[in-house]
Amino acid sequence: MKPDGVTPIPSDARARRAVKAVICYPNDSLPPYDSAFYDRARTGMMLVDTVTVPPRQGNTAYVPAGHIFRIVSVDGPQVGDLNLWNANDLNERFYSGKTRALHGTHVGVGDKMWSTFPAMRPMATIIGDTLDWYGFDADGGSVHDVIGTRCDPYTNNLLTGGQYHHCCHSNLTRALAEAKGLPLVEAEPLVHDVMNVFMCTGFTHKTHQYFMKASPVRPGDYIEMFAEIDLLVGLSACPGGDCGSEHSSDVVTCHPLVIEVYKPIADLGDWQMAQPNRYDRSHGID
Numbered sequence: 001m002k003p004d005g006v007t008p009i010p011s012d013a014r015a016r017r018a019v020k021a022v023i024c025y026p027n028d029s030l031p032p033y034d035s036a037f038y039d040r041a042r043t044g045m046m047l048v049d050t051v052t053v054p055p056r057q058g059n060t061a062y063v064p065a066g067h068i069f070r071i072v073s074v075d076g077p078q079v080g081d082l083n084l085w086n087a088n089d090l091n092e093r094f095y096s097g098k099t100r101a102l103h104g105t106h107v108g109v110g111d112k113m114w115s116t117f118p119a120m121r122p123m124a125t126i127i128g129d130t131l132d133w134y135g136f137d138a139d140g141g142s143v144h145d146v147i148g149t150r151c152d153p154y155t156n157n158l159l160t161g162g163q164y165h166h167c168c169h170s171n172l173t174r175a176l177a178e179a180k181g182l183p184l185v186e187a188e189p190l191v192h193d194v195m196n197v198f199m200c201t202g203f204t205h206k207t208h209q210y211f212m213k214a215s216p217v218r219p220g221d222y223i224e225m226f227a228e229i230d231l232l233v234g235l236s237a238c239p240g241g242d243c244g245s246e247h248s249s250d251v252v253t254c255h256p257l258v259i260e261v262y263k264p265i266a267d268l269g270d271w272q273m274a275q276p277n278r279y280d281r282s283h284g285i286d
Contacts, residue, residue: 025101033110037271038127038226041068041264049261053080055254058171058236060179061261062087063227065273068127068262071197071235072222076255077242079199079215081150081168083176083192083234084113084123090180090232092119096146096193105202106142107195108132113225116192120277123231128224131198134216141202141213144223148201148210150194151238151247164239167248168194171236179232197223197235197257199243214244222260228274235259 010016045068051061055078063069071080086092095116103111109129112122129144136142152169156162169191177187198217203210240247241254 027102030102030112033125035110037268038125040266041066041226041268042127042224044265045262046265047260048263049259051259051261053235053237053257053259055237055241055256056166056171056239056250058168058173058175058234059259060175060235061233061259063231063233063261065227065230066264066268066271067227068224068264069124069227069231069233070128070222070224070258070260070262072258072260073198073217073219074256074258075219076253077198077215077217077244078255078257079217079238079240079243080197080257081172081194081236081238082197083172083194084115085176085190085232085234086115086119086123087230087232090176090190092116093190093192094123094195095120096195099195100146103146105147106136106145108144112228113195115229118277118279118281120279121274122228123274124225124227126223127226128222130221131216131223134200136202137200139202139211139213140205141200141211143198143200143216145196145199145201146193147203148194148196148199148212150191150236151240153248156248164248166239166250168236168238172234175234175236176232179234191234199238212240212243212247215242217242230273233259 053059084094099114113124115123131143151167153167156164172191173188198215200213200215237257241252
């Protein structure tokens with residue numbers, strides 16, 4: 001939060017503030033959302049795997065390109081922190097900052113989950129969301145944000161002096177280490193900023209601070225994505241439960257989440273896995 005100004009207000013202050021806002025990354029040149037294709041892929045899809053993420057823990061699921069995965073609320077209001085990796089190259093992973101720049105602070109049906117440089121391609125496309133009715137509330141809050149980083153033991157230690165091991169960062173680190181047989185010290189740097197699934201967040205109107213409020217998610221709600229490349233999906237069932245009061249806590253009520261993986265039985269036609277970004281990587285050097 002910026003402090004109150006102490007510099008004398010210039011005579012043209014009002015004019016400077018009134019300049020027209022410009023969208024940083026106009027996205028109208030991106031391929032349009034092909035709802036007919038994704039609806040066809042969903043029709044008659046077959047469940048091939050179910051992975052439970054216990055409360056205050058993390059877990060992973062493998063989702064081949066061209067498959068669909070759902071994150072499902074099964075027991076009570078619960079938010080989850082989502083990481084995505086290229087299953088064949090963990091160095092390519094979800095880029096929440098660029099996804100936010102292209103699609104906004106909160107994502108929904110039709111938005112894509114973009115990967116890090118140099119590949120920078122769609123990893124997954126959101127094709128279903130039972131909370132799409134929520135929109136933005138009077139506080140400026142909405143669900144499925146790509147703002148927050150993930151609760152982590154380092155910030156927790158900074159603020160409380162404690163040693164808490166079930167923050168989403170640690171949950172995802174343990175889950176990735178187990179899935180890939182990596183030491184924790186190698187897995188941890190691959191854990192990255194998240195999509196906060198089901199979490200209701202925004203910025204306060206007055207101080208513009210990041211806030212959270214109780215998630216509107218209920219058992220049976222889900223968000224659904226189409227895998228545009230081979231994915232390793234990592235999910236933490238946040239120790240904050242519905243994040244209506246606190247996170248990094250063993251006190252609040254928490255519930256499991258489920259990852260369901262589906263195989264389309266419909267003909268996907270000439271669909272192909274998303275290709276890496278075509279920038280030549282010369283960076284201006286011949």
